[in-house]
Amino acid sequence: MAGRNGRTVRDLRRGNRTVVLQRLYFDGPLSRFELAPATGLSGGSISNVVAELMADGLVEEAGTVESDGGRPRTLLRVAPAGGHMIGVDVGETRVRVELLDLTLTELARTERPLERQGYDVEVIVGHIRDGITEVLAETDIAPEQLLGVGIGVPGIVARTPDQGAVVHGQTIGWDAVPLESLLRSTCELPDTVPYFIDNGARTLGHAEMWFGAGRGARSAVVVLFGSGVGACLVTQEVEQGRSVEWGHLTVRVRGRRCRCGALGCLDAYAGAEALLDRWREEGGHPPEGVDEETALTAMLAAAHPAAGTDADPAALAVLEEAAEYLGAGLSDLINLFQPERILIGGWAALRLGPRILPAVRRYAAAYALRHPAERVSIDLGDLGPDAVTVGAAILPLAEFFAGGGQREIPWGQGGKRPSVAR
Template identity: 60%
Template sequence: MAQRSGQTVRDLRRSSRSAVLQRLYFGGPLSRQELAEGTGLSAASVSNVVGELLAAGAAEECGSVDSDGGRPRILLRVRPGHAHLVGVDVGETQVRVALFDLTLTELAASDQPLSDHGHDVGHVVELILTGIDSVLTSTGVDRGTLLGVGVGVPGIVEQGDPASKGEGVVVHCQTIDWDAVPLGRLLRAGTDLPLYVDNGAKTLGQAEMWFGAGRGARHAVVALFGSGVGACVIANGVPYRGATSSAGEWGHTKVHVGGRLCRCGSRGCLEAYVGAEALVERWGEASDSSEKAGLAALLAAAEADDPVADALLCETAEYLGASIADLINLFNPERIVIGGWAGLLLGPRLLPAIRAAARSYALRFPCEQTSIELGLLGPDAVTVGAATLPLARFLDSGGDVPEPGRRDARALR
């Protein structure tokens, strides 16, 4: 039966389930009364939805609290083992695949180096598929409980037709020579699990906004510093994507006209000065093992008062502060979050200087309204963020779980 708004009764039920499930997920444990107050739904509607969620196993009772003169109120929460998620981070040096329960507790992980093949597309796809099989086999998790696989990749991601369940995803990334790579179709050939693919900085942004340093902000920029540099711009609580989903390529804004050659082929990009690869190269004392080892050695040298290392990090802080000032002037965020493995490694030393540089370059009024913080989710936050892609669909749908062996989903009934 259709309502005057054009919504069917089923649509309204799903909307109610989504409201209750999201409130319970982000704010639980909660009582039925608190759910009614937080969602604006009637007590009867909340009772019906909670009954459905309990029957489906998506929620569970977890204790009680005293009420004012009445019976104790039963507390509810999302049941962690009801469903599972896979998050994948296609990084600069490795592919990381992690399996999570519904509350994003990591159950298993597979870290596979890219080796001499680099970002050869077939090699990356093979590592992703191998990693998925590895984490499922090591835990014995039933594939029928998987909500899907989220994949964070470098570059620009074209989503294609939503009805294709991720099969139409195409990736463009100049820094790793991916030109219109049909990643969704290539992954689909090796798995029937629901697929969700997005830019790695955007997945990091979603994770920090949901669970980390961005929580509670409506306007923010979450920056990723690894081998390269990216950002996720949040406008009124929603990631800003632009006309073709390329918004946030902050690492390729210019800090020096005609400057250093960037991996993208242009010159003077921010990434060519403050990315981990560029920093280790500019120091000229690169480690033979990895960028992480090289950056750690640079930091250790600066801590030991090496003048060359100290000067390089001071310059890096000024570049970052000036570029953050550009973000403040352009987007007027209330919060800027610095994440990524390199950002978290250097952040404790550089953050005071970054804040000072931002204040000196930004317009005073918006800068005074903006805080600059370090991310809270650690160096593997892109993997967590990737897992939020299928999680977001689960919450928005009110608890749909894919049927075992099928790509389509069923609603709680």
Template identity: 60%
Template sequence: MGGHDRRTVRDLRRSNRAAVLRRLYFEGPLSRQELAPATGLSSGSISNVATELLAEGVLEQAGSVGSDGGRPRRLLRVAPHCACLVGVDVGETRVRVELFDLMLGEVARSEQPLDADGHDAEFVVRLIEKGLTAVLAHVDAATGPLLGVGVGVPGIVEHPADGGALVHGQTIGWDAVPLEAMLRESAGFPGGRFPNSGRTDGDRVPLYIGNGAKTLGQAEMWFGAGRGARDAVIALIGSGVGACVVTGGEPYAGASSSAGEWGHTVLSVGGRACRCGARGCLEAYVGAGAVLERW
């Protein structure tokens, strides 16, 4: 006997809204007529969802296109200034924090150099706090509320079921650093909430932490050369070397979240010394430091 569908009317409404927003975010602007076959929803459902989202300011009109003999079709798109996002990149030489509108237009940026303290975890957290304070000062009614913060870091990111993200980064000296807990508990986030976030719901702002190469790969699949592809490998070659493996349209992490840690694949047993402590790693041959040293 088949199981019962336990979804409520609220669940169905949220699902329909998500389907419409996803299509418009990645493929818009689109007309209501185009949205129906693209989402699999009925024209009535599309009309209801679009009307709600337009009234809430999440969508906006984006002109019109001609139709075959009928009235012009009005195009819809996600309103860029209905909300904002923060991205944090913990790099080799600096910590960059940027505030974006919902369509990833840059609103504000702060860069903090990594000095003699290097990648000491507490020092990096202080730099992230400083950058967040600077960019969140630009959050106001014109930007909309802060939806979330994403942090890209070097190394393997573990997401245990009973706690926040842990970061394992050999090259920067991090061993199971509880970065999510450190950010939540830091002075920059009183009560686990972000100051000047523009949120009125009292909820904590979502905080997402991931490997930098994998976040780059996801962005490439969404907005770059990988759009429309289901399987791809996106390589990141800089001071460090990494990759994002995408299969079936989703980034592949592997059993231990280490898939794509390409830079520390051993090419030559007993070869050139790598900063991770091993010898013969790919990074020791093609990483920026190795290339500058040899040429």
């Protein structure tokens, strides 16, 4: 039966379950007494919802706390074993696969390095398939128990009714790759397990906004700094985040050719791949036969060597140039969106951030309009190398919470897209 606003009793029940799960997830452990004002539900509704969630194995007791003059109150928390997700980071140097429980605690992981220019679609699909098989084999988790598989990828992700998620990754040579349908035909997972595929910068944004340096912010831009650069915008109007192809903003007319084929993109001056190329062009000597992460570490060591050793002037100059381009690129984000915070994550940020962040801040302030620049903070993200993977796992978790802790029909089978609550 539908009420005046069109909501059925089932909708109300699901909404109550959602709000209780979310409060326990972000603010728990909490007692039933504390849940009522935190959720706006009556004491009777809290008792009914908690009883249902405990019967479903989604909520469990977590000890007691003394009350003022009364009986001790029982604390409640989300049960870690109440659900499991797989997060996948299709990065530009490796494919990382992690199995996590409902509280996003890692249970198993595997990584598969990618060779330079190693974005053959069959190879990537094979790495994801084998990684999923491996992490499940390390635990007693049956595939049917998975709430879903979240995957962060480079490029633009479009969703189609017949093929699910399709990836347009111009920088990696992917032209309308039907990744979801390829995974469904390759991975040995039940049809009831949904895939959630999204841009890697957006999954990084989810992680930082849920658990990292973005918590509590009304608006933020989360930057992914790796082989290339990208960004995710989160505002009150776009709570789920929107990926923006920031790396392909033109920063120099008739400039260096970018991996996407255009001239003068930010990516061609600020991404790790471009930094190593620039170092080589300026007479530097990046180590041969190593992965990009190792080479960038060597570049940083050459620019800032141990005491008693001369710095490599080419490495120093390229890093200073990159800091200026990054700062100028951030100034565009500041002027366009006027965010409260800018957070920089990704593997290259982990290596270079502590060294170049002061210069990046200085250049961003110099190039941006004064009013928004004075009101934004620019910092490194909190979550380290697993941020994209964790953010990918948040995609099925958010869908699960939005459904009140009840499985929804997978997106590729006519289900709805997830909404990310914070």
